[in-house]
Each structure stands twice: as C-alpha cells, then as structure tokens.
Amino acid sequence: MTDFHWIGKDHKxxxxxxxxxxxxxxxxxxxxPGMVFGKIKFSAHAHARIVRIDTSKAEKLPGxxxxxxxxNSPEVRVGFMRDxxxxxxxxxxxxxDEVAAVAAISPEIAEEAxxxxxxxxxxxxxxxxxxxxxxxxxxxxxxxxANGKPVKTNIMPLDYGHQSGDIEAARRASKFIAEGxxxxxxxxxxxxxxxxxxxxxxxxxxxxxxxxxxxxxxAQRDYNRxxxxxxxxxxxxxxxxxxxxxxxxxGLDTHCYEFIAILxxxxxxxxxxxxxxxxxxxxxxxxxxxxxxxxxxGCDADGMLTFRxxxxxxDNGAYASWGATYPxxxxxxxxxxxxxxxxxxxxxxxxxxNTYCQAMRGxxxxxxxxxxxCNMDDLAAKAGIDAYEFxxxxxxxxxxxxxxxxxxxTCGMVECLTTTRTRLGWDDKRGKNEHTxxxxxxxxxxxxxxxLIHVGGSGRIYRSDASGLTMKLDDFGNVNVFYxxxxxxxxxxSSITLAVAESLGVLPDQxxxxxxxxxxCPWDVGTHASRGAFMACNAAIxxxxxxxxxxxxxxxxxxxxxxxxxIEKLRRKxxxxxxxxxxxxxxxxxxxxxxxxxxxxxxxxxxxxxAQIDIGRFLRAIHFRPDGDMLAARAFYDPPSELPDWxxxxxxxxxxxxxxxxxxxxxxxxxxxxxxxxxxxxALDVGKVLNLQTLKGQVYGGLVQGVGYALYEEVKSxxxxxxxxxxxxxxxxxxxxxxxxxxxxxxxxxxxxxxxGAKGVGxxxxxxxxxxxxxxxxxxxxxxxxxLPITPEKVLAALEARKS
Amino acid sequence: xxxxxxxxxxxxxxxxxxxxxDRLLDVVRDRLGNTGTKEGCSEGECGACTVIVDGRTVNSxxxxxxxxxxxxxxxVEGLLSARNRLSPIQDAFVEMGGAQCGFCTPGMVMTTVxxxxxxxxxxxxxxxxxxxxxxxxCTGYVQIVESIRRAAEKVREAEKEKGSP
Numbered sequence: 001m002t003d004f005h006w007i008g009k010d011h012k013x014x015x016x017x018x019x020x021x022x023x024x025x026x027x028x029x030x031x032x033p034g035m036v037f038g039k040i041k042f043s044a045h046a047h048a049r050i051v052r053i054d055t056s057k058a059e060k061l062p063g064x065x066x067x068x069x070x071x072n073s074p075e076v077r078v079g080f081m082r083d084x085x086x087x088x089x090x091x092x093x094x095x096x097d098e099v100a101a102v103a104a105i106s107p108e109i110a111e112e113a114x115x116x117x118x119x120x121x122x123x124x125x126x127x128x129x130x131x132x133x134x135x136x137x138x139x140x141x142x143x144x145x146a147n148g149k150p151v152k153t154n155i156m157p158l159d160y161g162h163q164s165g166d167i168e169a170a171r172r173a174s175k176f177i178a179e180g181x182x183x184x185x186x187x188x189x190x191x192x193x194x195x196x197x198x199x200x201x202x203x204x205x206x207x208x209x210x211x212x213x214x215x216x217x218x219a220q221r222d223y224n225r226x227x228x229x230x231x232x233x234x235x236x237x238x239x240x241x242x243x244x245x246x247x248x249x250x251g252l253d254t255h256c257y258e259f260i261a262i263l264x265x266x267x268x269x270x271x272x273x274x275x276x277x278x279x280x281x282x283x284x285x286x287x288x289x290x291x292x293x294x295x296x297x298g299c300d301a302d303g304m305l306t307f308r309x310x311x312x313x314x315d316n317g318a319y320a321s322w323g324a325t326y327p328x329x330x331x332x333x334x335x336x337x338x339x340x341x342x343x344x345x346x347x348x349x350x351x352x353x354n355t356y357c358q359a360m361r362g363x364x365x366x367x368x369x370x371x372x373x374c375n376m377d378d379l380a381a382k383a384g385i386d387a388y389e390f391x392x393x394x395x396x397x398x399x400x401x402x403x404x405x406x407x408x409x410t411c412g413m414v415e416c417l418t419t420t421r422t423r424l425g426w427d428d429k430r431g432k433n434e435h436t437x438x439x440x441x442x443x444x445x446x447x448x449x450x451x452l453i454h455v456g457g458s459g460r461i462y463r464s465d466a467s468g469l470t471m472k473l474d475d476f477g478n479v480n481v482f483y484x485x486x487x488x489x490x491x492x493x494s495s496i497t498l499a500v501a502e503s504l505g506v507l508p509d510q511x512x513x514x515x516x517x518x519x520x521c522p523w524d525v526g527t528h529a530s531r532g533a534f535m536a537c538n539a540a541i542x543x544x545x546x547x548x549x550x551x552x553x554x555x556x557x558x559x560x561x562x563x564x565x566x567i568e569k570l571r572r573k574x575x576x577x578x579x580x581x582x583x584x585x586x587x588x589x590x591x592x593x594x595x596x597x598x599x600x601x602x603x604x605x606x607x608x609x610x611a612q613i614d615i616g617r618f619l620r621a622i623h624f625r626p627d628g629d630m631l632a633a634r635a636f637y638d639p640p641s642e643l644p645d646w647x648x649x650x651x652x653x654x655x656x657x658x659x660x661x662x663x664x665x666x667x668x669x670x671x672x673x674x675x676x677x678x679x680x681x682x683a684l685d686v687g688k689v690l691n692l693q694t695l696k697g698q699v700y701g702g703l704v705q706g707v708g709y710a711l712y713e714e715v716k717s718x719x720x721x722x723x724x725x726x727x728x729x730x731x732x733x734x735x736x737x738x739x740x741x742x743x744x745x746x747x748x749x750x751x752x753x754x755x756x757g758a759k760g761v762g763x764x765x766x767x768x769x770x771x772x773x774x775x776x777x778x779x780x781x782x783x784x785x786x787x788l789p790i791t792p793e794k795v796l797a798a799l800e801a802r803k804s
Numbered sequence: 805x806x807x808x809x810x811x812x813x814x815x816x817x818x819x820x821x822x823x824x825x826d827r828l829l830d831v832v833r834d835r836l837g838n839t840g841t842k843e844g845c846s847e848g849e850c851g852a853c854t855v856i857v858d859g860r861t862v863n864s865x866x867x868x869x870x871x872x873x874x875x876x877x878x879x880v881e882g883l884l885s886a887r888n889r890l891s892p893i894q895d896a897f898v899e900m901g902g903a904q905c906g907f908c909t910p911g912m913v914m915t916t917v918x919x920x921x922x923x924x925x926x927x928x929x930x931x932x933x934x935x936x937x938x939x940x941x942c943t944g945y946v947q948i949v950e951s952i953r954r955a956a957e958k959v960r961e962a963e964k965e966k967g968s969p
Contacts, residue, residue: 016898017890019906020913022840022880029839190941192844192852192907245842245907246941278845489905489942693901697947701904704944727849727939735935735945739928742946 005597006498006508007756010692013494014513015243015487024243027196027212032271035198036065038264039110040257040274041100041117042284043092046353046720047126047139050091050099050119057116058102063109065268067117068260069100073267074230076259078222081156081320082146084356086226086259091124093141093318095721096284096355098256103264103272126353127154128720130292130315133350141318141351154351156316160327162335162649164403165342170307174298178379181294182371183787184770185714186287186315189360190732193245195285196275197258199265207237207265211258214251214486215526216241218462220518222254226262237262241516247488248705249359250285252528253321257284282725286358287715289323290315293371297340303385305394307342310334310368314349317356324349324357326364328461329454329529331649333368336402336657337453338376338394343403345649353720359528361702362763365454366709366770370788373450373771377778386430387775388421391451396659398749405642405650408657410759412685412747413451416661419683419745420449424663430779442670445678448775449663450768456687456751456759457655458639459529466638467531468522469539471500471547473631475623477598477616479504479511483539484524485532486516490762491694492532498691499537499755503544505595506615522634530658530760533690535637537755542635550631551600551618552590558621559593559602559613560584566610580606640753655753658760660684662703662768664776670799673792675711675777677737683745684764688757695761699744702765708733710770711789811872813838814882822869829853829864831872832879840880840910844939851938854911855879861918863937880910883917892958893917902951904942912938916952920959928953 018024055067070089078084088097100117104110125139132138133154145151171177198210207227213219216239223237244251257274265272276285292313298306316324327347334345380390396402398411421427429447436443458465470482479500487493493513501508514520524535563584570577582604592603598615605611622629644651663681668674682699689695712731716723724730750757770788778784783798810819813836820835832838832855841864844852848863855864856878883891890898893916903909912935919926919934926934931952932945940948 012898013901013903015906016901016903017894019903019909020880020894020897021884021890022838022910024906025839026842026907028843029833190939192850192905192939192941193842194844244905246905248941278847278850491904693947697901697904697943700944700946701942702944704946705941707944726847727845728847732939732941733944734939735932735949738945739932742944 006502008689026243026245035271036103037107037110038272038274041114043097047124048121052120054118058113061113063105064113066103076226079320084319086256101260103268130350133352156349159647160347162345170342174306175301176382177298179296183292184367186290187713188287189248189250191246194276194281198273199261200271205235210240214247217523219254239518244488248361252359288360289357291367295371295375303383305340308340309344312347316349317354319356321358329364330368335404336406365767377775407652409752410749412749413659415747416683420661420663423681423743444780445667446776446780447665450771451661452767454658454764455654456658458531460641460643460653467524467535468636470634471543481513482521484521486527494691494694495533496536499540503541506598530762534760539635539637543633547633552593555593560588562613656751662772664772666776668780673795677740681743685747687751687754687759699765706766706769710773809873812876826869828867831869838881852911854914893955896955897951900951901947908940
C-alpha cells in the first residue's frame with residue numbers, strides 16, 4: 001500500500017479551534033444591517049378549509065412591516081412534486097401548514113403580530129393512518145395534483161420496485177421460511193442548531209440567502225424558480241452556507257420557511273431572518289419517515305438464502321419532500337445485503353394528514369435493515385444454524401454483481417463478521433441466556449449482531465452526481481480551496497485539507513477551505529448519501545494532478561534560475577561552497593520535479609536546502625515576471641455509477657459500497673423491561689482511513705443515534721398533532737446512557753474508486769444498530785420486539801404475551 | 805420597564821438595559837454581542853447556553869437577566885488567554901475530537917470548566933454524570949468524555965508547572 005504523508009493518521013480538525021472558542025458563526029449568530037424578523041403562523045387544524053384570514057389587527061401593530069398570506073402574495077410552489085406551496089390557500093392539510101407570515105422589527109413584535117392574525121377554518125375529515133388512507137372513500141389529502149389534475153387516491157404516484165428470479169418457485173423449494181412485520185417510528189433529526197435563514201435582495205432584485213442547507217446548488221435552483229414565480233425572471237439567488245449546527249438530512253429539502261423569508265424580504269425591502277426555536281423545529285420541521293415493513297425470507301437445508309420478499313408502507317404525511325423517496329435507498333439492503341437470488345421489493349408511500357416527513361441519515365436503509373436483520377436471526381434459528389455462521393455463509397463478496405446490478409468493487413463484510421464475533425465473545429455468550437452474576441436472577445444477558453450495506457461512492461439520485469472543486473494558489477504558498485459541499489460537523493473540511501495536502505504536496509496548514517457559496521464554489525449536487533469526503537477528495541486528487549502539471553511545467557524555466565540565485569547567495573556567505581557539477585537546465589524537465597510538504601525538488605540534485613525551493617517563492621517568481629501568471633486548477637468529478645431505473649430497482653447507483661457489522665451485548669431486566677447496553681461493537685469496511693479522529697467521530701455519533709432509534713426516540717402524535725415537541729418529552733440519548741464501551745474496528749479494503757482507497761462512512765454508523773440490539777434482546781429473553789423503539793413497556797408486554 | 809443591570813462579564817464591568825422578561829442569554833448574545841453562547845432549546849434541557857455565574861453553571865436561557873446584577877459571569881469568550889490562545893480545556897477538545905458541528909461545544913466546555921474546578925481528576929462516570937444536562941447529537945459523547953479526561957490532565961499539568969519554582 002502507498003505510503004502517505006497525511007492520510008490515515010490521527011489529525012485535529014481545522015475547524016476545531018474556532019468551535020471550542022465559540023467563534024464559529026451559525027445562522028443564529030448572523031445579522032445584517034436593517035435586518036427584520038419573520039415569523040410564521042401555522043395551522044390550527046390537521047385538515048380544514050380556510051374560510052377567512054383577517055390580518056388587519058396584525059398590520060396595525062407598530063413595528064410590523066408586512067403580513068403575508070397565500071391570498072396577498074405570489075404562489076411559490078415547494079417540493080420535487082410541486083404539491084406544496086409556501087403560504088397555503090384553500091385548505092390546510094397538516095398542523096405544520098403555513099397560513100400567514102409577518103415581518104417585524106423585533107422577534108417579540110413578530111410573535112405578537114402572529115397572535116393577532118385571525119383565521120377561520122371549516123374542519124374536514126382527516127386521515128392519520130396510512131392503511132386507512134389507502135381505503136376507498138378515505139378523505140383525500142390532495143384532491144388535485146400540482147397540475148390541477150384530479151387524483152383519486154392518497155397513494156403517491158411514486159413507483160419503486162424490484163423483481164428478480166422466481167419467488168414462488170424459490171418459496172416452494174425452500175426448506176425454511178421466516179416472516180414478520182416490523183415498524184419504525186417517526187424520529188426527529190434533532191440538530192442542536194435549529195433551522196433558520198436570512199434572505200436579502202439587492203437593488204437589482206438579486207437575492208442573497210444565508211441558508212442552513214446541505215444542497216446549496218439545488219437550493220439555488222429552487223430559489224431561482226421561486227424568483228420566477230414572484231415575477232423576477234432572470235434574477236439570481238446566491239446561496240451562502242454558514243456553519244450548520246448539524247444537518248442529518250434536514251438540509252436536503254428547501255423549506256417553506258425559506259421561501260416565506262424570500263417573500264417577506266422582497267415585500268419589505270429589508271433583510272429578513274426566520275429562525276425556528278426548538279418547539280418549531282419539532283412541530284414544524286419535518287421528522288424522519290415512519291415505515292412498516294413486511295418481510296419473508298427462505299433458505300435451503302444448508303442455510304443458503306433462497307428468496308426475499310419485502311413490502312414497505314410509508315406514512316409520508318401531507319406533502320412530498322425528498323423523504324418520500326426513501327425506497328431508492330431501501331433497495332440497497334432489500335436487493336443486495338447478502339446474496340439472494342430471488343427478490344421482490346415493493347413500496348407504497350401514502351399521503352396522510354400527519355406532518356410531512358423528510359430525510360434523515362441512512363435514508364430508508366435503517367428502516368429496512370431493522371426488518372431484514374431481525375428476520376435473518378429468526379430464519380437462522382428455524383434452520384438451526386448459528387446466526388453468525390448463517391450470515392457468514394450468505395455474506396457479500398468482492399466482485400459480485402447484485403440483483404439490483406450493484407457492482408461490488410471491494411467488500412470486507414466477512415472480515416467485519418469475524419471481527420464482530422471475536423469482539424463480542426460470540427461463541428462464549430450467544431445462546432447462553434445467562435443470569436447476570438451477582439444480580440437478581442431476572443436480569444438476563446444476550447448478544448446480537450446485524451450487518452449493513454450502504455452507498456460508499458456517492459449515490460446517484462439526480463441527473464448529475466458530480467462535485468466540482470477549485471484550488472487557487474496565492475503569492476504565499478497558500479492553497480485556497482472552493483468546494484460546493486457542506487461541512488455540517490462530519491469533518492468534511494478535515495478530509496479535504498488532508499486530501500489537498502497529500503495530493504498536491506503541501507502542508508495541511510497551507511490549505512484553506514472557503515465558505516460554501518454558490519457564487520464562488522463550483523457546482524455540487526449536495527452533501528448526502530455519505531458522499532462528502534468521497535467526492536471532494538476524488539475531485540481534489542484530480543485538481544491537484546492538474547495543478548502539479550502546471551507547476552512542474554513552469555518549473556522548467558523558473559527552477560534553474562531560482563537555484564542559481566541560491567548558489568550565488570551561498571557563495572557570498574561561503575566562497576568555498578562549490579555545487580556539484582550538474583547541468584541543472586538539462587535535467588529541469590517537468591517529469592523530474594516533485595512537490596512535497598510545500599517544497600519543490602528536482603530529481604538529480606542533492607537533498608540540500610540550496611537545491612530546493614519553497615512553493616511560495618516559486619509562485620511569486622511565476623507571478624512577478626513579464627507575462628506573469630497565477631496558478632489555479634479545477635476538477636469536476638462525476639463518479640462511475642448509473643442512475644437506476646427505480647420502477648425496476650436496477651442500476652449501479654454508487655461507485656462503491658460500504659459494508660459493516662455491529663454487535664450488541666445487552667442486559668434485560670425481566671421485572672422492569674429495561675434494556676441496558678453493556679457493549680457495542682462496530683466493524684466497518686471503510687476502504688481506507690482518511691483522518692482517524694473524524695472517522696471515529698462519524699461512527700460513534702451514528703451508532704449512538706442508532707441507540708436512540710433502537711431504545712428511546714419517537715415523535716408521538718395524536719390526530720396529527722405532535723405531542724412531544726421538545727427535549728423534555730422527546731428522549732435523546734445523553735452521556736448518562738452511553739456508559740458502555742464501543743469498540744470500533746476499521747477494515748481497510750483499499751477501494752478501487754475511493755480517494756486513497758476510502759469509502760463513504762457518514763451514514764452507516766446508525767444503519768444496523770437497532771437490529772443488533774433487537775437481536776441481542778431476543779438472545780437474552782427469547783422474545784422478539786417488532787416495533788421500535790424497544791421500550792420497557794413493549795418488552796414487558798412481549799414477555800407477558802409469551803406467558804399466555 | 806427597562807432596568808439597568810451591571811455585572812462582570814469575562815472580567816470586564818458591563819451594563820445593559822433589560823426588560824423584566826429578558827434572559828441572561830439575551831443580554832450576553834444580543835445586547836453584548838458574545839455569540840459564543842448558543843441557544844438550543846430555550847427550556848433548560850440541552851445545555852448549549854451553559855455559562856458560569858459566580859462559579860456555578862447555569863442555563864442562561866432560564867436565568868433572568870435582572871438577577872445577574874453585581875455577579876461575575878464567565879462565557880466561552882472568557883476562556884481564551886490574554887494572548888488569545890485556547891485554554892488547556894479548549895485545547896483538549898480540539899486534540900481529542902470533542903467538537904463536530906460545534907453547536908453544543910461552548911456549553912460542553914463551560915460544563916467542563918466547572919467540573920474540573922470542583923474535581924481535578926474526575927472518573928469517566930463523574931464526567932458522564934456532569935454531562936447529563938448537555939445534549940450532543942453528533943458525537944455520541946465518546947470523544948467528549950475523552951476530551952474532558954484529557955482536559956483534566958492538562959489542567960493538572962498546568963497547575964504542577966505553576967506550582968514548581
């Protein structure tokens with residue numbers, strides 16, 4: 001394996017010092033001269049006709065600059081299906097519907113003005129259960145689609161599926177079959193920094209918007225379309241991304257509040273800030289989708305999987321966000337986790353009057369992996385095969401092409417499985433169902449494991465899956481990097497810094513990453529699908545190659561002259577100095593130069609300081625000469641993958657795939673139903689470690705989100721109203737619960753397409769956590785919990801049900 | 805009805821006109837421009853707004869501004885040395901990867917300052933206990949606990965250096 005200067009070691013993050021000093025600026029900290037504050041009035045009903053909106057009192061309140069409704073402002077359509085509008089007209093379909101908005105000189109006045117807006121509604125029958133929503137005669141959430149065409153059903157017109165092989169024949173030929181239905185709840189992404197933006201127009205009607213987004217360029221496209229709808233055709237939105245304060249998928253959509261800020265800014269001529277508080281974040285920013293998954297799998301007498309059938313039902317809520325497209329990622333585990341010859345996958349996504357849902361880390365993958373990996377244990381038990389051994393036999397392997405058409409370049413799944421077995425002490429603990437030593441006899445321990453596959457080389461879900469990167473050198477040897485993706489805490493800037501230092505040949509301290517800004521950075525599809533480091537580092541490698549070519553070509557003339565100056569200077573100090581008799585001009589060919597740690601050297605010259613020049617000095621020499629030049633390079637990297645045919649569920653959507661296995665050891669109290677985690681393990685095929693510190697951070701953080709998903713978190717609602725909109729009633733894991741060891745093992749498979757061999761790792765940490773824990777609970781007490789989260793109440797109910 | 809309150813912020817006498825409903829957080833962030841302290845939940849659950857008042861950590865989102873009269877307030881901005889260097893505690897968070905998105909970080913750091921002040925060598929259990937009022941969604945707390953353990957070491961090393969002639 002190549003020896004790297006920087007890649008693969010433990011590095012401090014370049015954004016760390018400002019963050020610990022409180023100097024990093026988030027949307028919450030930004031202000032603009034003349035800025036005013038926007039506030040939104042949300043619906044009082046889950047489903048109702050808007051009869052009348054009276055804004056007169058609000059308009060008269062001193063300090064109020066504008067009051068907007070769907071009736072006095074341009075219609076701005078929102079979402080990829082265009083089924084939503086920024087300010088509602090006609091009817092509301094969920095409690096989070098925006099019915100009016102104000103701009104005022106202070107947040108307090110804006111709040112007061114909102115209270116003064118009087119909305120009269122005529123309530124309509126509503127539907128909150130996706131199964132009921134599919135029944136004939138159910139209240140329609142949308143009577144017409146975005147084009148005004150009547151619709152007859154709440155089932156969304158999204159077609160995702162897969163069929164390969166002959167399921168019925170395989171079912172008949174199977175020796176063992178296991179089936180089950182599993183569900184996952186809506187959960188809140190819970191970014192510590194809440195959502196917000198500032199919108200500001202210049203006097204040419206061009207917009208600048210500081211947005212908490214993960215998709216600055218797709219957001220620019222959406223905002224530009226909004227400008228058109230506002231009668232500002234040809235005008236441009238410039239998107240600037242402040243420090244994010246967490247993303248986790250909340251920034252994949254453009255949001256109604258952003259369009260409302262744009263409308264208010266245009267109406268008032270002032271910069272307008274809308275900032276959600278925690279209650280609004282919970283109640284009016286979309287959570288993760290819930291899903292119910294029915295799974296049937298079969299195997300032969302040797303425990304080889306024969307078929308798999310998966311049906312998913314998603315409660316989408318009232319409007320389409322990208323969250324409606326979770327099945328694009330559900331297809332990964334459904335078709336390609338383990339080797340299964342016969343597969344059927346189908347998904348229904350249904351409108352209801354619940355709050356609409358959006359993306360979150362893992363994007364459909366944890367939803368299906370929960371069902372699939374629980375079912376693997378059930379099937380292994382039926383076949384009488386150890387659950388580890390069952391997985392190993394069916395493990396994915398390098399070089400395979402899966403039923404979906406995924407081309408597996410590298411795959412460390414078997415190593416991940418064996419590592420998990422060792423780390424957990426599987427052979428000593430599995431199936432032993434032991435009492436906890438020294439504890440009351442009703443505390444039982446168990447171990448479980450679960451695997452994952454995820455996109456590791458970006459995920460092509462848009463007509464371009466590219467990322468551009470520009471490097472600009474200055475007179476001082478600094479490399480200014482412009483990348484259109486978003487640092488949201490994951491460590492992207494650290495990865496880019498190391499990749500640039502490594503591939504260009506400079507010191508990490510010479511690399512400066514600029515703020516993401518659509519006006520200065522090249523296009524990028526967005527920071528999602530675990531693609532940030534994979535894409536940015538590949539683009540950096542390409543740009544660095546071009547830049548090194550330019551540097552070395554210029555060195556042919558510059559380098560000998562600079563070395564001559566070095567020699568003359570040395571001779572002035574030490575007249576006896578005699579350089580070796582080498583014709584420098586003759587060997588100064590571009591292929592003979594090297595640049596490492598910011599120093600240019602020439603092969604054939606001794607390793608002495610007079611025979612080297614600093615990159616900064618070279619750059620000044622090329623700049624300050626007749627016909628001077630300043631060097632920059634750009635790259636636009638589009639990974640080798642294909643846009644799948646979603647209705648057939650076929651296509652190699654990523655350049656490479658990340659595999660991993662998590663293990664859990666738990667103790668279950670049969671008296672209280674409480675599940676205590678004793679140890680978690682995670683073995684992950686990362687391709688190659690880029691920065692050990694940030695890699696660990698991603699995996700620890702993902703895994704603990706997985707623990708929250710498994711044991712604690714659920715957005716509860718009743719008739720469409722969210723019941724626990726705050727951290728008091730919505731349980732996030734705290735440091736108190738995370739009191740167990742987490743063993744991380746990184747398996748390096750040196751991927752063919754990965755930058756330096758690395759694969760994407762942003763999401764996998766949370767994908768198999770819940771089923772690893774669920775399987776450990778089963779191992780401990782012999783009951784299967786089908787519905788997340790695994791609460792004490794559900795454990796006790798399952799134990800009770802087993803008795804009777 | 806605005807009232808003037810005077811207090812010491814990071815060693816400097818300051819004053820601000822406050823309304824009865826103003827919170828210490830509003831005064832520190834909006835009136836005095838110290839935006840290092842973050843507002844995460846506005847109800848004392850997340851700890852992002854943690855500051856130290858007369859040696860004790862408080863959630864500045866719940867602390868009435870009027871009550872700060874005559875007191876000493878320490879925020880994350882007050883931790884930097886006179887020469888604008890990170891304190892050993894902040895340095896430990898950088899060294900051990902304790903910050904990801906960074907939004908909870910100032911609150912985590914302030915909680916650490918108070919913890920180490922009263923317990924120079926906290927165990928992991930004591931660290932986790934001290935952190936239960938500070939939520940983080942990025943890190944899973946592992947590298948934060950490691951940062952605090954390292955911070956305590958660094959503070960002890962610095963004390964030793966100070967103590968030796």
